[in-house]
Amino acid sequence: MFDTAFLDLPPLVSARGTVRLPGSKSISNRVLLLAGLAEGSTAVHDLLDSDDTRVMLAALEQLGCTLQRDGAVLHVTGLGGHLQARQAQLFLGNAGTAMRPLTAALAVLAATQGGAFELSGVPRMHERPIGDLVDALRALGCPVADLGQPGYPPLRVGDGAVHALHTARPIPVRGDVSSQFLTALLLALPLVSADGPVVIEVVGELISKPYIEITLNLLARFGITVQREGWQRFTIPQGSAYRSPGSIHVEGDASSASYFIALGAIAGTDAPVRIEGVGLDAIQGDIRFVEAAQAMGAQVSGGPGWLEVRRGAWPLKGITLDCNHIPDAAMTLAVMALYADGPTRLTNIASWRVKETDRIAAMATELRQLGATVTEGPDFIEVQPLHAWRAAHIHTYDDHRMAMCLSLAAFNPLAGGSVPVRIADPKCVAKTFPDYFEALFSLVEPLPGAVPVIAVDGPTASGKGTLAAELAERLGYHLLDSGALYRAAALAARAAGVALDDGAGVAQVAAAMALRFQGQQVWLDGRDISDELRLETTGALASQVSVHPAVRQALHDVQLSFARVPGLVADGRDMGTVVFPGAALKVFLTASADQRAERRYKQLISKGISANIDSLRADIRARDERDMNRSAAPLKPAEDAVLLDNSQLGIEESVQRCLGWWHERRPFGRLA
Ligand SMILES: O=C(O)C1=C[C@@H](OP(=O)(O)O)[C@@H](O)[C@H](O)C1
Numbered sequence: 001m002f003d004t005a006f007l008d009l010p011p012l013v014s015a016r017g018t019v020r021l022p023g024s025k026s027i028s029n030r031v032l033l034l035a036g037l038a039e040g041s042t043a044v045h046d047l048l049d050s051d052d053t054r055v056m057l058a059a060l061e062q063l064g065c066t067l068q069r070d071g072a073v074l075h076v077t078g079l080g081g082h083l084q085a086r087q088a089q090l091f092l093g094n095a096g097t098a099m100r101p102l103t104a105a106l107a108v109l110a111a112t113q114g115g116a117f118e119l120s121g122v123p124r125m126h127e128r129p130i131g132d133l134v135d136a137l138r139a140l141g142c143p144v145a146d147l148g149q150p151g152y153p154p155l156r157v158g159d160g161a162v163h164a165l166h167t168a169r170p171i172p173v174r175g176d177v178s179s180q181f182l183t184a185l186l187l188a189l190p191l192v193s194a195d196g197p198v199v200i201e202v203v204g205e206l207i208s209k210p211y212i213e214i215t216l217n218l219l220a221r222f223g224i225t226v227q228r229e230g231w232q233r234f235t236i237p238q239g240s241a242y243r244s245p246g247s248i249h250v251e252g253d254a255s256s257a258s259y260f261i262a263l264g265a266i267a268g269t270d271a272p273v274r275i276e277g278v279g280l281d282a283i284q285g286d287i288r289f290v291e292a293a294q295a296m297g298a299q300v301s302g303g304p305g306w307l308e309v310r311r312g313a314w315p316l317k318g319i320t321l322d323c324n325h326i327p328d329a330a331m332t333l334a335v336m337a338l339y340a341d342g343p344t345r346l347t348n349i350a351s352w353r354v355k356e357t358d359r360i361a362a363m364a365t366e367l368r369q370l371g372a373t374v375t376e377g378p379d380f381i382e383v384q385p386l387h388a389w390r391a392a393h394i395h396t397y398d399d400h401r402m403a404m405c406l407s408l409a410a411f412n413p414l415a416g417g418s419v420p421v422r423i424a425d426p427k428c429v430a431k432t433f434p435d436y437f438e439a440l441f442s443l444v445e446p447l448p449g450a451v452p453v454i455a456v457d458g459p460t461a462s463g464k465g466t467l468a469a470e471l472a473e474r475l476g477y478h479l480l481d482s483g484a485l486y487r488a489a490a491l492a493a494r495a496a497g498v499a500l501d502d503g504a505g506v507a508q509v510a511a512a513m514a515l516r517f518q519g520q521q522v523w524l525d526g527r528d529i530s531d532e533l534r535l536e537t538t539g540a541l542a543s544q545v546s547v548h549p550a551v552r553q554a555l556h557d558v559q560l561s562f563a564r565v566p567g568l569v570a571d572g573r574d575m576g577t578v579v580f581p582g583a584a585l586k587v588f589l590t591a592s593a594d595q596r597a598e599r600r601y602k603q604l605i606s607k608g609i610s611a612n613i614d615s616l617r618a619d620i621r622a623r624d625e626r627d628m629n630r631s632a633a634p635l636k637p638a639e640d641a642v643l644l645d646n647s648q649l650g651i652e653e654s655v656q657r658c659l660g661w662w663h664e665r666r667p668f669g670r671l672a
């Protein structure tokens with residue numbers, strides 16, 4: 001997951017390859033609750049691991065369910081309908097699929113067995129309506145107290161006492177704000193069906209109907225067959241009891257699939273984007289996003305558990321579509337609309353206004369940031385195709401779908417643009433798809449030369465490694481420690497018995513090295529050389545091999561290959577001058593030899609290695625001399641480099657200065 005303040009996507013031009021989707025949020029949280037209420041143990045396969053499921057899991061544990069992880073399988077031992085904890089305070093983040101169903105289940109359990117439970121969430125959850133569900137529960141006879149604004153969480157369900165519930169008469173619930181209220185009752189009321197069938201009557205037009213089908217489908221898997229009369233009346237048979245299916249598989253998330261279906265439709269030009277984990281057999285209504293994408297021109301084929309998408313019509317075709325059946329995936333259409341031949345109008349989406357954010361307002365605002373013309377109404381949005389793209393700093397409103405949808409704007413070179421897109425707070429995708437950006441990046445190709453590079457050069461012990469690593473961390477960029485390549489080449493040559501003054505021999509070894517970097521660890525030909533690489537003696541060997549032009553040439557291509565989406569911070573001695581002369585920011589880091597010797601001295605002493613400051617200073621001077629005067633790529637600042645003398649600066653100050661220069665060079669007007 002990218003836990004950075006923002007993530008800059010360079011302009012992208014194509015996509016191909018395979019993505020395996022994480023589990024469906026809607027299925028995961030329903031299955032968890034059903035397994036938690038059932039008797040016995042359920043093995044849940046391929047459960048989604050994200051913020052929304054974590055809050056559900058934490059709640060189940062607080063309630064006394066046993067959870068046991070066994071690789072990719074989670075074993076849930078349920079309560080069998082009997083409360084173990086009589087009181088709990090449950091924090092449910094921003095997960096509608098946890099807040100609404102748990103409210104209903106705990107209201108019913110607390111009322112019939114005695115108990116009191118408080119349910120709260122993030123501030124936005126406290127602005128998301130739940131009043132229609134509370135009204136239904138109160139009509140049933142469950143005590144529910146508003147702990148904040150009436151009609152919104154936080155809530156307390158139950159008052160400790162046992163209450164008789166009115167299950168003999170139909171329970172009315174409004175379904176025009178969220179289908180999750182009906183889902184919540186359907187999941188909870190089997191708990192009180194012992195004395196007779198329980199009937200739920202929907203008042204008003206039910207929205208998001210396919211989510212009710214997911215609920216009914218999963219109830220059936222847990223042994224409960226609900227009779228449905230249209231979308232108005234649902235009957236839970238007398239004596240319904242949750243029976244664990246023993247084992248259950250969670251299919252990939254169809255709403256998450258929408259971003260990759262769109263990706264194929266926009267950028268799958270020479271090869272398809274293949275999606276695995278969810279397919280045409282999905283039980284999730286959002287799979288019908290496929291039809292919407294096809295209407296816009298996508299070529300989609302698929303089968304059980306897979307889809308393949310490539311571009312068909314280009315530009316895409318503007319459409320008008322009632323999106324009530326696919327409220328989440330429909331957001332993706334709003335961004336596809338930028339690539340269309342005419343306006344796209346998405347209607348019947350009033351529920352967008354009460355989700356993670358007011359999604360109609362947020363989508364309109366952010367599409368306008370990109371330069372688009374957008375019209376919005378209480379329950380629709382209309383987006384015009386975009387030709388004059390602007391580099392935009394996209395706000396995401398703590399809404400995972402805003403981040404995922406808007407990332408698709410980075411393909412603007414396919415529609416006349418060539419601008420990067422900045423996505424604020426990319427970690428908001430953790431709600432349903434923590435590794436979304438990693439998955440996206442594994443499929444895409446940038447506009448040639450568009451991957452941004454920050455070059456950090458400087459003499460030995462100037463702190464460039466620390467600075468570069470920090471910058472890469474803050475920006476979510478890859479890191480190239482080019483010194484490590486030279487060090488590894490020296491170690492490889494020595495291991496192969498090649499003399500370090502044999503330039504051609506070392507170059508041959510260097511070109512054939514099988515190197516693997518992972519965080520701070522480095523493997524050479526399968527051997528972990530991380531510690532050896534950092535030894536002073538290895539540094540001295542590296543300095544010897546790096547003087548050979550043939551070695552530098554051999555490592556040149558290896559270094560270029562590190563410039564991958566979303567960007568690169570490269571540290572070394574000739575990053576800005578030779579390897580990445582087009583780097584967008586070049587920093588030449590210096591500090592006096594005295595300062596550097598002192599830092600190195602402290603570093604060694606702190607590691608328990610004895611050192612002599614005078615000889616360290618002499619070594620550093622000798623090395624500077626050698627590096628600056630070598631004929632191949634001598635150490636010197638690039639003409640367009642910014643000089644940073646960090647003799648008197650702490651690391652954070654150096655990082656902030658570099659980030660400041662970086663911001664100046666980026667085309668994003670909006671600051672935060
Ligand atoms: O039941 C569900 O799993 C969901 C129902 C939908 O909400 P609404 O019924 O509020 O539209 C959907 O937007 C949400 O992401 C998941």
Ligand SMILES: C=C(OP(=O)(O)O)C(=O)O
Nearest residue numbers: 094095096097328355356
């Ligand atoms: C509306 C959404 O979430 P929730 O389950 O919290 O309602 C969503 O995931 O788009």
